[in-house]
Amino acid sequence: MIPVIGLVVGVGLGLFLQPDVPLWLQPYLPIAIVAALDAVVGALRALGERRFDDRVFVVSFISNVTIAGFMVFLGDQLGVGSQLSTGVVVVLGIRIFANAAAIRRRIFHA
């Protein structure tokens, strides 16, 4: 229940404050969001399979975001920023789809 409240509060804050993304964060934020989404979808899957663990979720969330950000940073330094960003998004997208498929199979048995 509390996470749902957190979700609502987060959306509300974003709409209410309408902050501008700082320049230094702009390349990282979209990738970080996708990485975090991966963690959230994974957590939803674990929740459905009744093996959700707060600690694992927190660690995977933070590590996903950190690693994704680091890869973008590294790509920028190596001069392949856009390609590496695309790669990270593709990999995370595949993971999101796989988890979503597992959830779907569990709910609809299809």
Place this chain on the structure above:
Amino acid sequence: MPDAERPHRAAPSRRAGSQVLVALLVGGLAFAVTVQVRQDDATDYGSLRGVELVELLKSVDVANERLAGQIDELTATRDRLRASRGDAAEAEDVARQRAEELAVLAGSVGATGPGVRLTVSDPDGLVDAGLVLDVLQELREAGAEAIVVNDTARVVAQTYVLDDEQGLRIGGRQVSSPYVFDVIGDPSTLEESITFRGGVRDLLQARGAQAAVDRRSTITITALADVRTPEYARPDVGTP
């Protein structure tokens, strides 16, 4: 896979704490998504990398070039159309003016202008077609541009004059004494052409008819000639 894989049970207090932490993370994600979505609405090139900016610049340059070419093309087309429309309008004006002039000569429209009114009263009925034709010829020689007799018979190139039992037939229309010639042209020249010694007026008076010439600043002719479409004659324009 760093996802939740091990079943884990903890004390209620710790569970509440981690739930808050999870809520914070989810809230942060929601916040970031909202901000980022809003950020994307405004076109901001600050987040783009150098290579992307170069690509963007290139595509904008190409589009710019293509659009400039289109502008040149369309401007040329517009100028051409405008010029041709101007020519067409001018030609149409000239043609319309010419048609109006010809219509007056052909008697297919009414006419107005300065001129004279020649009234011939013929109590003895001695004025015949030949004499009327003489009058008309004299008037034409004096530059008459439009002639009508008794407000009914418009005199044009095809008009004929015949003797008839009741009087005269001018262009198929019956006219009888007194004959009133309304003539548009230079009033003084027209008057001269009638009144000179030994001229038309003297001829008429010799037949016992009275002729009176009256200058008018405005003569309006409403009678129209019967316009016939040529059956045999065809225009021969520019064929050598």
